[in-house]
Amino acid sequence: MLEIRNLHASVDGNAILKGIDLEVKAGEVHAVMGPNGSGKSTLAQVLAGHPAYEVTAGEVYYQGRDLLAMEPEERAQAGVFLAFQYPVEIPGVSNAYFLRSAYNELRKARGQEEVDPLDFLQVMEDRLKLVDMEDTMLNRSVNAGFSGGEKKRNEILQMAVLQPTLAILDETDSGLDIDALRVVAHGVNQLKRPDNATIVVTHYQRLLNYIVPDRVHVLAGGRIVKSGGKDLALELEAKGYDWVTGAAA
Amino acid sequence: MTQPYLADFETFSSNGGGAGPDWLPPVRRAALARFAALGFPTPRNEDWHFTSVAAIAESEFHPLPVSSGDVKPEDLAPFLFGRGDWPTFVFVNGRYAPELSAADNLPLGVRVMHLARAWRDAPDVLERHLSKIATFDEHSFTALNTAFMSDGTLVHVAKDVQADAPIHILHVVDPIAARVVMHPRHLLVVDRQASARVIESYVSLGNARYFTNAVTEIALGEGAHLAHYKIQRESQRAFHVGTTEVRQPRDSKYASFSFATGAALSRTNIYTTLEGEGAEVWMNGLYMVDGEQHVDHQTRIEHAAPNCASHEVYKGILGGASHGVFNGKVFVRPIAQKTDGKQENNNLLLSDKARIDTKPQLEIFADDVKCTHGATVGKLDALSLFYMKSRGLPAEVARRLLIYAFAADVLERLEVAEVRDALEDLTLARFTRMDEGAETAESAESAGAIRV
Known part of the structure; x- marks a missing residue:
């Protein structure tokens, strides 16, 4: 589904990613871990098409398409979804309008008919339950004045509405208490299907108790320095990142 | 520059255009003399520092002697807010168009009439207020309007009457009205404890180059409440100067909204004086321009009594190589203790060539007041755009x-x-061209070029 080859990226002329190779197949959950500044969030942002990051070398193929040549909205329409580490507040645009617009754009891109506001509310009903959100959230402006936990849940709600083929969760666990973490993880697990894939970017192993990865990769200095099964996360938790980043030097 | 107007005035007077009660001709003469003495304002005038009206002064505009409009009722539909049933007074190319107006559905106690009829039917109301609220000593455009005023509306709401249905005064200019100058003059009188809603629209059916020079005077009674919306959607080649002046006695409420999106050059003045305790004003507005358009708002709120409140929010969206000006004056006189004043002006620049001059101006001569003001200028947030695209x-x-x-x-x-x-629909539709914001959203943290 996703194939990353020798990916290099920089921001403001500073190289952050220095040769990432990664392959993700349908049905898999990959965890990307690493210390602060290792480049794991950059990887997530580059895959979504954040304009501040410049890809200086390498290739990324998504379902056989050149992902890097696609605009962010084309990537989204093709099924790529990034749950932001810091979801953006958009005062003046209601959550309902935003979600429905996004939902309909995806439908249009897939040659499906748009849904009207009433039908959309029906779509929303069970998606809201999935992330334990009240429907009053729909009338509020996108993320404006939301607590940290509400913002993260709103990201998963968007994911539940848009049903991505490739979901990238960027530090979705940061700032969440254990109850919110469970809700978010439950949502992600419920959305898992044999034909989609998830990349979980996280600093801590904690989230991986709830979203169990098939593969774990450790990023350090802009490269993947170690890959393994789900036990690698536990080993990291026990031994600390120095254990692997030392090996990178 | 003023000469063509002086010559036109003689024609106007000899054609009976100066009709009205006996007190009126001397007022017209005095106003014309004042206009001749003041001339058009220049940027040396502090109130016109950022707005040059040379393009108006150097063009020749003439009044239209008779209504020439070929405007049909269906042409007006886009401007009626879907409410053709509201009392609607229509002016075509500056001339009252009774055949397009709907004046027969007024509630008891509400009088709305053309100025020409008001000279006969409501002379006392006119004499009491007209040219007494909007004075022309220092305002040459008001002086010019006063000399020529003949088409306009008197709205009079009697005491205790709640006129819920908005009264719509609609100015339409058709495509053939090139080089026409119009001087609409409106008087809105809302008596004690009465309330009303009045919409003043200035719209165009074509792309003619003309000049609207409007003046609206508003007299509120004690405890009266008026919502007053001015919607300026003139032709992109037109010039528009509009002045609204208000007097607010005790406990009166005035809620003003100015929406300005048309005209090559527009200047809107909205002035109110809070003369009695407990008076309150809301002055809000939204201006949206692009291309080479110039849009200027000057507001003045004079706190002349204790315990009054003013709330002002103006927002501006500027694309292309447009130029916006906002000057919001708030004066708090020594007597105006316990004044509560808030003023804000926020601007969004969609292009590197767009420009805004914003000048909030707060002058306080009382010591026990609560006043704040602020202005911001920003661009579309690159991160928000990315979030939505993602x-x-x-x-x-x-x-x-x-x-x-x-x-x-x-x-x-x-x-x-x-x-x-x-207005929400107009706002959503206003900036649709891709080229407008091609180089806009390059924010500090973004390295790559973002097309928005």
Whole structure:
């Protein structure tokens, strides 16, 4: 589904990613871990098409398409979804309008008919339950004045509405208490299907108790320095990142 | 520069255009003399520092002797907020058009009439207020309007009457009205404890180059409440100068909204004096321009009594190589203790060539007051655009939605839902061209070029 080859990226002329190779197949959950500044969030942002990051070398193929040549909205329409580490507040645009617009754009891109506001509310009903959100959230402006936990849940709600083929969760666990973490993880697990894939970017192993990865990769200095099964996360938790980043030097 | 107007005045007078009660001709003469003495304002005049009216002064505009409009009722539909049933007074090319107006559905105690009829039927109201609220000593455009005023509306709401249905004064200019000057003059009188809603629209059916020079005077009674919306959608080649002056006695409420999106050059003046305790004013506005347009608002709120409140929010969206000006004056006189004054002006620049001069001006001569003011200038947020695009919204949709979002909170302050909905739609549709914002959203943290 996703194939990353020798990916290099920089921001403001500073190289952050220095040769990432990664392959993700349908049905898999990959965890990307690493210390602060290792480049794991950059990887997530580059895959979504954040304009501040410049890809200086390498290739990324998504379902056989050149992902890097696609605009962010084309990537989204093709099924790529990034749950932001810091979801953006958009005062003046209601959550309902935003979600429905996004939902309909995806439908249009897939040659499906748009849904009207009433039908959309029906779509929303069970998606809201999935992330334990009240429907009053729909009338509020996108993320404006939301607590940290509400913002993260709103990201998963968007994911539940848009049903991505490739979901990238960027530090979705940061700032969440254990109850919110469970809700978010439950949502992600419920959305898992044999034909989609998830990349979980996280600093801590904690989230991986709830979203169990098939593969774990450790990023350090802009490269993947170690890959393994789900036990690698536990080993990291026990031994600390120095254990692997030392090996990178 | 003033000469053509002086010559036209002689024609106007000899054609009976100066008709009216006996007190009126001397007022016209005095106003014309004052206009001749003042001339058109120049940028040396502090109130006109950022707005040059040379293009108006150097063009020749003439009054239209008779109504020449070929405007049909269906042409007006886009401007009626879906409410053709509201009392609607229509002016075509500056001339009252009774055949297009609907004046027969007024509630008891509400009088709305053309100025020409008001000279006969309501001379006392006119004499009491006309040219007494909007004075022309220092305002040459008001002087010019006063000399020529003949078409306009008197709205009079008797005491204790609640006129809920908005009264719509609609100025339409058709495509053939080139080089026409119009001097609409309106007087809105809302007596004690009465309330009303009045919409003043200035719209164009074509792309003619003409000049609207409007003056509206507003007299409120004690405890009266007026919502007053001015909607300026003139032709992109037109010139528009509009002045509204208000007097607010004790406990009166005046809620003003100025929506300005048309004209090559527009200047809107809205002045109120809070003369009695407990008076309150809301002055809000939204201006949206692009291309080479110039839009200027000058507001003045004079706190001349204790315990009054003023709330002002103006927002501006500027694309292309447009130029916006906002000058908001708030004066608090020594007597005006316990004044509560808030003023805000926020601007969104969609292009590197767009420009805004914003000048909030707060002058306080009382010591026990609560006043704040502020102004901001920003661009579309690159991160917000990326966020929306990452959810599948095309760049153009994301951009329009963000522009709309910027304006949303000021539009929400409109209490008439039909007007609010219409202006929201206009806002969503206003900036649709991709080229407009091609180089806009390059924010500090973004390295790559972002097309928005």
